Amino acid sequence: MTYAYFPGCTLKTKAVDLDRWGRESMEALGITLEELPQWQCCGAVYPLAKDEIASRLSAVRALMAARDQGTPLVTLCSACHHVIKRANCDIAEDETFRSRANAYLSPETPYSGEAQVLHYLEVLRDVVGFDNLSRQVKNPLTGVKIGAYYGCLLLRPSRQMAFDDPENPTILEDFLRAIGAQPVIYAQRNECCGGYVTLENQGFARSRAAAVADNAAAQGAQMLTTACPLCLYNLQQGGSLKTVYFTELLAQALGLKEGAL
Amino acid sequence: MTDWSSRVQEISGVNPRKCMKCGKCTAACPAYDQMEYHPHQFVDMVQTGRVEELMASKGIYTCLSCFACVERCPRNVQPSSIIEAVRLAVIRRQGGNHRKPDEIPALLNEELPQQAITSALRKYSKGG
Amino acid sequence: MQRIGVFVCWCGSNIAATVDVEKVARVLSQEPGVVYSTDYQYMCSQAGQEMIQEAIREHRLTGVVICSCSPRMHEATFRKTVEKAGLNPYLLEIANIREHCSWIHKDKLTATEKAVILGRAAIAKVQLNAPLTAGKSPVTKRALVIGGGIAGIQTALDIAEAGFPVDIVEKKPTIGGKMTQIDKTFPTLDCAACILTPKMVDAAQNENIDILSYAQVEKIQGFVGNFTVTIRKKARYVDENKCTGCGLCTEKCPQKKIPNEFNLGLDNRRAIYIPFAQAVPKVATIDPNHCAMLQKGKCGVCAKVCTAGAIDYKQQDQLITREYGAIVAATGFEPISMDKFDEFAYSQSPDVVTSLEFERLMNAAGPTGGTLLRPSDGTHPHTLVFVQCVGSRCDGGEKGKSYCSKICCMYTAKHAMLTREKYPDTEVYVFYIDVRTPGKSFDEFYRRAVEEYGVHYIKGMVGKVTPQDGKLKVQASDLLGGRQLHIDADMVILAAAIEPDKSARPLATMLTASMDTNDFFTEAHPKLRPVESPTAGVFLSGACQGPKDIPETVAQASAAAAKVIGLLVKDSLTCNPCTAQPDELMCNGCSSCEKVCPYGAITYADKPFRGPNRTTRIRRVAQVNPAVCQGCGACTVACPSGAMDLLGFSNKQIMAEVDAICR
Structure with missing residues (x-):
C-alpha cells in the first residue's frame, strides 16, 4: 500500500528524526509513504482570516496533488496536519474560498475537498490497527511510563480536526499501549506548550512547557512524547522531562532504531 | 474613518453577539498573564466598537493561537479568530508590521525549528 | 345549488396589518356559489359569531368559509357556531390566513394575493363537503402512568383518589425516581426522603394503584379512551409476593463488587440487592449480569439463606396486556x-x-x-x-x-x-x-x-x-x-x-406523541394546554416535558391527573366523523390498508356482489370500524385501487383545493 506523504519543512531539517523513523516504521508495517513531488511549505500557521486566500494555497496544491494520485494525504507534523486539514475543510465548506482558490490555481479539474487528509497516527489506528501493531512489536517498551503530549494543533478546533476527543483524547495513549509502554494521563497534555511565542517571549514559553512537564511528572511520567517539532523544542527548552517524537518510540519498538530511551 | 468593528467581524467571520459573557474563554486562556485584554474583552470590545484600544495592545502578539478558547466556548464564538483579526487589522496598515523580516534572525537560535520562524513571520508581518 | 358564505377575519391587526381583508372579501364574493362575503374585526367574538349565525339564517347558507387563524385554534368554536344556526358543523371550512399567511409575509400585496388563493381553495372544498355525524366510543376507566418518580407517583395518587384504577410502570426495581437520591430540597431544606417516602407508601397501599416495578412498556395500540398496552415485567428472580424484604440475601451474596447505581457507582452492591431501605416494593432483585448462579449455574447462596423461599432462578419475563382510557408519560430526566x-x-x-x-x-x-x-x-x-x-x-x-x-x-x-x-x-x-x-x-x-x-x-x-x-x-x-x-x-x-430519560424517545414513537429537538415531550399548547400531548388521551407529567424542580413537577403531575380524571369520568367520547370509508366495488381485498392502519380499525369481510348474468360472486372487501378509525388517512394513500377515501377529506375535495390554488 502506498500513500501520498507531506513531510513539511521542519521534518527536512530540525525534525529529521520525526520524519525518518516515521517512514521506516511505516515501511516495516507494510505501508509506503511516498513524498509528494514538489511540495511547498504549508504555511506553518493556519490563517484565521476569512479573506486570506493566498496563504492557504500551498496546502490546496498539496491536497490537489493527492487527489490526482488517488490516495489519502498523510501528514506527520502537527502544524502541517492542522493547516492542511483545515484548508481542506474550508474548500469543502466555504464557497468563496473554493471559487477563489480554484481561480488562482486553475487546475484541470476544480478542487472541492475530495482528498482525505490523514495524520500518521490515524493511519496507525485505522489502517494498521493498534492490535496488529502490538503483534509486530519486537522490543516492547515494557514498564516505561510515558506522558503523551498532544498540544493544540492536532485536537482543536475539534469540529474541523475531527481527530479525537479534544478534552479526553486516547489515540496516543492507545499507541503507547500498543508498543508496550505505560501511558500516563495528565490534564495538561492538551494545553499549549508556548508555541511560536517562544521566539519573542522565551520566559513565557518556558513557563508553559514547565507547567506541562511538571503535571506529567507529578502524575508519574518518566518522559514525554509528541508529534510536533515546535512542541518538542519548547518542552526541551522549558520542561523537566525528556521529550521524544512518537515515531522514535515506534521505531524502537519495531526493532528499527537502536539505543536506550 | 475606518469602522474597525465591522472590519474585524468581516475578517474573522465571527459574530460577537453570540457571546453570552460566561468568560470561559478567559478562564481557559494560557496566555492570560501576558495580555492586557483577555479573550472575553476582545469579543466585548469588538461588539462595542472599542477596537482601536485592542489594536494598540501588545497582547495581540502573545495570543498563542492554541484554540482553547474556541474549543471551550459554549456559544461557538471563536475568540481567537477575533484576536487574529485585530492583529491583522494592525499589521495590514502601512508600516504596521510588528516585526520586520530582517529583525527575525536576531531572535533565532540553533535549535529553533523552521516551523517557529515561519509562524512568527506570518503572525508578526504582512504577507510574511 | 350551493349558497356559500365567506367571512374574513381581521384578527385585530394580526391579519389586517398584512392582508387587505376588504379586498379578500370582495374578490371571494365573485367565486362561484358564494352568495355572501364580508369581513369583521374579530370573527371569534360573540358579535362575530352572531353575525355568522345571522348570515346563515338570512341567506340560507349551505356552506361556510371562514378566513381566519389556524383551525387548531378555532375550528371547534366555529363548528359550534354554525351548528347552533342549524348547519351541519362539517359544512364549515377554515382558510388559515394568519399562521399560513399574514404572520409569515411582510408584503401586503403578496399576502393579500395568497389569502385570496387560500380562501378560494376552501370555497372549492366546501362545495363538496357532505354533512357528517359523529359517533360515540366508550372509555376504559383505567389509567396508565409510565414512570414512577415523584411526577408519576403524584399523578397516580390523584387519579386513584378520584376513584379510578391506575397502574404505574417503573423500569427500576423501585418507584421513587431521582428524588430518592436527593438529600435536601430547596428552598426549605427539608429532607427529600422524609417527604417522598410517605407518598411512595401511599401509592403502594392505595387499592386503586397497581405498581408494576422493574417493568417497561413494549407496545401501545388503540386511541383515546381505548388503549391496549403490553407491558414487560422483567424477571427479578425473586417472587414479589413471598419476599419479605428482610435483606439477608443482600448481605450474604458473595458477589460484592458491583457498582451501586443508587449511589451512582460511588460504592458497591451485591448481585442480589434492594436499592435502598425505603424501596417500594421492598423486595430483592437479582442482577442477572452479575449473579453467579444465573451466569455459571453455581452459587445459590441467596436461595439457601432466604427463609421465605422467594428466590426463583427460573423466573421468566412476563408479558401483561391491559386496557386503559388514558396514558400519562412521566419518564423524567x-x-x-x-x-x-x-x-x-x-x-x-x-x-x-x-x-x-x-x-x-x-x-x-x-x-x-x-x-x-x-x-x-x-x-x-x-x-x-x-x-x-x-x-x-x-x-x-x-x-x-x-x-x-x-x-x-x-x-x-x-x-x-x-x-x-x-x-x-x-x-x-x-x-x-x-x-x-x-x-x-x-x-x-x-x-x-x-x-x-x-x-x-x-x-x-x-x-x-x-x-x-x-x-x-x-x-x-x-x-x-x-x-x-x-x-x-x-x-x-x-x-x-x-436531558430527558433515554426511554422517552421510543415511548413517544409508541404513543405517536410529538417531541421537540431535545426529546422533551411537546405539549398540545405551550400556554393553554401544558399537560396534554397533542395526541388525544396522552398526558404529560414532570420533567419529561421540560426541566422542572420538585414543586413544579408536583403541580404539573396533579394537573395531568385532573385532565385524566376529566377524561375517565366520561362514559363515552364523541368520535371524529372524518373516518376512512372503502368503496366496496373498487376494493380488491389486497390488505394494503389493513397493514398500514396504526389503530387496527380495518378488517375484511366476505360479501356477495352481483356479477354478470345475474350471478353472485363472493369477494373479500375492507371494512372500517368508525369507532376505532382516527382519520389519519394512511390507508387512503396505501390503497392501490383508490377504493379508500376519507370522509371530510376525500380525494375529490383535496383535488378541488389543489385545482383552485393552481387556477
Missing part, C-alpha cells in the same frame, strides 16, 4: 454524560463529581454515611469549587444542550450552603454565568448562601481543571474582579445539564 467536558477532568479524578453524586456524598444513606469526604482518599475537603451550566446553554453541536436546565442554580446554592453550614472550615466557590432564581423564596435563599453562609459567588467560568499533587488545580475567570483565578481545590462539583 437524567443528568447528561460528562464525557465531552473533560476540561473539568471528570474522567481523570474521582474528586470531580456531578451534583447528583454530591447529593449522595452528603446523604446520610449515601456511601459515606453523610460525612462529606473526598472520594479519592476519604479525607475531609477544605476547598470546594462548584461549576454551573456544564453542558447547559450551549450553541448546538454535539456538545451540550441549548436550553437552561433550570434547577442547577438552586441546587448549587443549596449544596454550597449546606457545605458551609456543616463544615465552617471550608472555602466554597461557585462559578456562575447568571444566577437564575425565579421562584418563591428562591432569590432569598441564594442571597442567604452569599450573605449568611459566606459562599464565594464568582461571575465567571472554570476553563481547566488539572489534577496534580493531590489537588485539583482550577483555572478560572473572575470577570467582575478582572482576573484569572488559580484555586487549589479538593473537590470540583459540576452542575451537569439535564
Whole structure:
C-alpha cells in the first residue's frame, strides 16, 4: 500500500528524526509513504482570516496533488496536519474560498475537498490497527511510563480536526499501549506548550512547557512524547522531562532504531 | 474613518453577539498573564466598537493561537479568530508590521525549528 | 345549488396589518356559489359569531368559509357556531390566513394575493363537503402512568383518589425516581426522603394503584379512551409476593463488587440487592449480569439463606396486556454524560463529581454515611469549587444542550450552603454565568448562601481543571474582579445539564406523541394546554416535558391527573366523523390498508356482489370500524385501487383545493 506523504519543512531539517523513523516504521508495517513531488511549505500557521486566500494555497496544491494520485494525504507534523486539514475543510465548506482558490490555481479539474487528509497516527489506528501493531512489536517498551503530549494543533478546533476527543483524547495513549509502554494521563497534555511565542517571549514559553512537564511528572511520567517539532523544542527548552517524537518510540519498538530511551 | 468593528467581524467571520459573557474563554486562556485584554474583552470590545484600544495592545502578539478558547466556548464564538483579526487589522496598515523580516534572525537560535520562524513571520508581518 | 358564505377575519391587526381583508372579501364574493362575503374585526367574538349565525339564517347558507387563524385554534368554536344556526358543523371550512399567511409575509400585496388563493381553495372544498355525524366510543376507566418518580407517583395518587384504577410502570426495581437520591430540597431544606417516602407508601397501599416495578412498556395500540398496552415485567428472580424484604440475601451474596447505581457507582452492591431501605416494593432483585448462579449455574447462596423461599432462578419475563382510557408519560430526566467536558477532568479524578453524586456524598444513606469526604482518599475537603451550566446553554453541536436546565442554580446554592453550614472550615466557590432564581423564596435563599453562609459567588467560568499533587488545580475567570483565578481545590462539583430519560424517545414513537429537538415531550399548547400531548388521551407529567424542580413537577403531575380524571369520568367520547370509508366495488381485498392502519380499525369481510348474468360472486372487501378509525388517512394513500377515501377529506375535495390554488 502506498500513500501520498507531506513531510513539511521542519521534518527536512530540525525534525529529521520525526520524519525518518516515521517512514521506516511505516515501511516495516507494510505501508509506503511516498513524498509528494514538489511540495511547498504549508504555511506553518493556519490563517484565521476569512479573506486570506493566498496563504492557504500551498496546502490546496498539496491536497490537489493527492487527489490526482488517488490516495489519502498523510501528514506527520502537527502544524502541517492542522493547516492542511483545515484548508481542506474550508474548500469543502466555504464557497468563496473554493471559487477563489480554484481561480488562482486553475487546475484541470476544480478542487472541492475530495482528498482525505490523514495524520500518521490515524493511519496507525485505522489502517494498521493498534492490535496488529502490538503483534509486530519486537522490543516492547515494557514498564516505561510515558506522558503523551498532544498540544493544540492536532485536537482543536475539534469540529474541523475531527481527530479525537479534544478534552479526553486516547489515540496516543492507545499507541503507547500498543508498543508496550505505560501511558500516563495528565490534564495538561492538551494545553499549549508556548508555541511560536517562544521566539519573542522565551520566559513565557518556558513557563508553559514547565507547567506541562511538571503535571506529567507529578502524575508519574518518566518522559514525554509528541508529534510536533515546535512542541518538542519548547518542552526541551522549558520542561523537566525528556521529550521524544512518537515515531522514535515506534521505531524502537519495531526493532528499527537502536539505543536506550 | 475606518469602522474597525465591522472590519474585524468581516475578517474573522465571527459574530460577537453570540457571546453570552460566561468568560470561559478567559478562564481557559494560557496566555492570560501576558495580555492586557483577555479573550472575553476582545469579543466585548469588538461588539462595542472599542477596537482601536485592542489594536494598540501588545497582547495581540502573545495570543498563542492554541484554540482553547474556541474549543471551550459554549456559544461557538471563536475568540481567537477575533484576536487574529485585530492583529491583522494592525499589521495590514502601512508600516504596521510588528516585526520586520530582517529583525527575525536576531531572535533565532540553533535549535529553533523552521516551523517557529515561519509562524512568527506570518503572525508578526504582512504577507510574511 | 350551493349558497356559500365567506367571512374574513381581521384578527385585530394580526391579519389586517398584512392582508387587505376588504379586498379578500370582495374578490371571494365573485367565486362561484358564494352568495355572501364580508369581513369583521374579530370573527371569534360573540358579535362575530352572531353575525355568522345571522348570515346563515338570512341567506340560507349551505356552506361556510371562514378566513381566519389556524383551525387548531378555532375550528371547534366555529363548528359550534354554525351548528347552533342549524348547519351541519362539517359544512364549515377554515382558510388559515394568519399562521399560513399574514404572520409569515411582510408584503401586503403578496399576502393579500395568497389569502385570496387560500380562501378560494376552501370555497372549492366546501362545495363538496357532505354533512357528517359523529359517533360515540366508550372509555376504559383505567389509567396508565409510565414512570414512577415523584411526577408519576403524584399523578397516580390523584387519579386513584378520584376513584379510578391506575397502574404505574417503573423500569427500576423501585418507584421513587431521582428524588430518592436527593438529600435536601430547596428552598426549605427539608429532607427529600422524609417527604417522598410517605407518598411512595401511599401509592403502594392505595387499592386503586397497581405498581408494576422493574417493568417497561413494549407496545401501545388503540386511541383515546381505548388503549391496549403490553407491558414487560422483567424477571427479578425473586417472587414479589413471598419476599419479605428482610435483606439477608443482600448481605450474604458473595458477589460484592458491583457498582451501586443508587449511589451512582460511588460504592458497591451485591448481585442480589434492594436499592435502598425505603424501596417500594421492598423486595430483592437479582442482577442477572452479575449473579453467579444465573451466569455459571453455581452459587445459590441467596436461595439457601432466604427463609421465605422467594428466590426463583427460573423466573421468566412476563408479558401483561391491559386496557386503559388514558396514558400519562412521566419518564423524567437524567443528568447528561460528562464525557465531552473533560476540561473539568471528570474522567481523570474521582474528586470531580456531578451534583447528583454530591447529593449522595452528603446523604446520610449515601456511601459515606453523610460525612462529606473526598472520594479519592476519604479525607475531609477544605476547598470546594462548584461549576454551573456544564453542558447547559450551549450553541448546538454535539456538545451540550441549548436550553437552561433550570434547577442547577438552586441546587448549587443549596449544596454550597449546606457545605458551609456543616463544615465552617471550608472555602466554597461557585462559578456562575447568571444566577437564575425565579421562584418563591428562591432569590432569598441564594442571597442567604452569599450573605449568611459566606459562599464565594464568582461571575465567571472554570476553563481547566488539572489534577496534580493531590489537588485539583482550577483555572478560572473572575470577570467582575478582572482576573484569572488559580484555586487549589479538593473537590470540583459540576452542575451537569439535564436531558430527558433515554426511554422517552421510543415511548413517544409508541404513543405517536410529538417531541421537540431535545426529546422533551411537546405539549398540545405551550400556554393553554401544558399537560396534554397533542395526541388525544396522552398526558404529560414532570420533567419529561421540560426541566422542572420538585414543586413544579408536583403541580404539573396533579394537573395531568385532573385532565385524566376529566377524561375517565366520561362514559363515552364523541368520535371524529372524518373516518376512512372503502368503496366496496373498487376494493380488491389486497390488505394494503389493513397493514398500514396504526389503530387496527380495518378488517375484511366476505360479501356477495352481483356479477354478470345475474350471478353472485363472493369477494373479500375492507371494512372500517368508525369507532376505532382516527382519520389519519394512511390507508387512503396505501390503497392501490383508490377504493379508500376519507370522509371530510376525500380525494375529490383535496383535488378541488389543489385545482383552485393552481387556477
